[in-house]
Amino acid sequence: MPSHDFLPSEQPVQLLDQDGRRVEDPKRAFPSDEDLLRAHEALVVGRRINEQAYALVRQGRLAVYPSSYGQEACEVAAALVLDDQDWLFPTYRDVVSIIGRGVDPVETLTLLKGDWHCGYDPTEHRVAPQTTPLATQLIHAVGVAHAATLRGEDTVVMAMCGDGATSEGDFHEALNFAAVFKAPVVFFVQNNEYAISVPLARQTVAPSLAHKAVGYGMPGERVDGNDVAALLSVLGDAVHAARSGAGPSLVEAHTYRMQAHTNADDATRYRQDDEVAAWQGRDPLLRSKAYLTGRELLTDERTAEIAAKAEAVATVMRDGLMQDVEPVPGDLFEHVHATPTPQLREQAAFLADELSREKVS
Structure with missing residues (x-):
């Protein structure tokens, strides 16, 4: 394939x-009307998830929450374009x-x-564990995709990351590995302009x-991340x-x-209010609603049904x-390895001894 095709x-694709x-x-x-209605419902549910999670943080029921408020179109589309046999490799x-x-x-x-x-069984829904280290999951994603190819399975892997992850060495290794072995992976970068407090201009x-x-010898594409139809x-x-054998790509x-990077972050220290305000009018949920309402596809009855589902x-x-939940300290050592290493057994024994001493005292 000529390099110009890559x-x-x-300008980002916009529909x-x-x-x-x-x-x-x-x-x-x-996309079809049916797909857009399904995506809109997922957008409404996604927005409600973000709102409820932030409330749970304030109530002390979540230790931390990295909100995707405003990025829900990316979140929704990534899940909807996959088939049941495909894998999703998410970030935090x-x-x-x-x-x-x-x-x-x-x-x-x-x-x-x-x-x-x-927190969940990754194999049940083919969703890898969430990762907090940047880009480490990308190499694992390529490994799963390559293994599926070797087994002759019809599997595509959606490997998600943020703009900050593209500055990591693991990002390079994953893309190079995927391209060389023509692995069926879609690298999906949600460029939300900041890696915590570092703006994109200071990254690349x-x-x-x-x-x-x-x-890396693979095609790349840009898309309006607040346009669920384009996504x-x-x-x-x-x-x-990827499913047809064309290999990996980057979107x-x-x-x-x-919102802030997490509830522990103060975003006002590194970005201005007018910058945030400029993006409020690009809200993916409002954009989807405007299109569907204009086409008379989103009725009051359907809107109420979606709101009820979100609630x-x-x-x-x-x-x-x-x-x-009453914690069981010994569970810390479960499911780390199929067969516990000597170090894990030693650590588990040490903790058990410490807990027994506390009970005696």
Whole structure:
């Protein structure tokens, strides 16, 4: 394939403008009404998940929460374009995507509450554990994709990361590995402009993050990360290409983190209010609603049904995380390795001895 075919578009792909009006793009298929309604429902649920999680943080029921408020279109599309046999490799910010794959909301948030190592069974819904170290999951994602190819399985892996992860060595290793072995991976970069407090301009001077794909011999594409229609189209095409044997690709979504990096972050120290305000009008939820309402596809009855579903998910989160769980300290050493190492056995014995001494005293 000629190298120019790898280059992303000059402007991010957009199928719905800021006001919810359709934008014609002859290179991209516009999603069906059914797909857009399903995506809108997931957007509403995703927004409610973010709101409820922040409330649970304030109530002391979550230790930390990395909000995806404003980025829900990316979260929703990443989950919707995958088939049941595919794998999702999320980051710490991708709670909405994980729940979108069918993982129980309470189990999804267990890690962020501070319980257990993961909180859910990764194999049940083919969702890898959330990761807090940047980019480490990308290499694992390529390994799973390559293994599936060797076994002759029809599997595509969606490997998610943020713009900050593209500055890590693991990002380079993952893309190079995937390209060399033609692994069926879609690297999905949610460029929300900041790696905690470090703006994108201090991370790279490349024309875009999608341009990085060219150096590895894979196609890159840019997409409006607040346009759920464009995301469904671009990510859907990338998944289809990977499934068809075309190998990996990189998709960069241009979006914005509306809230702080986590509840422990003070975003006012490194960005201005007018910058945040400029992105409020690009809200993916409002854009989707405007389009569907204008087409008379989103009725009052359907809106009420979606709102009720979103509230039901929030209730599950609230009720589940409000329950106190008696910790079992020995569980720290379970499921680290299939066969415990000598070091793990030594540490477990040390902790057991310490706890027994406390009981005696």
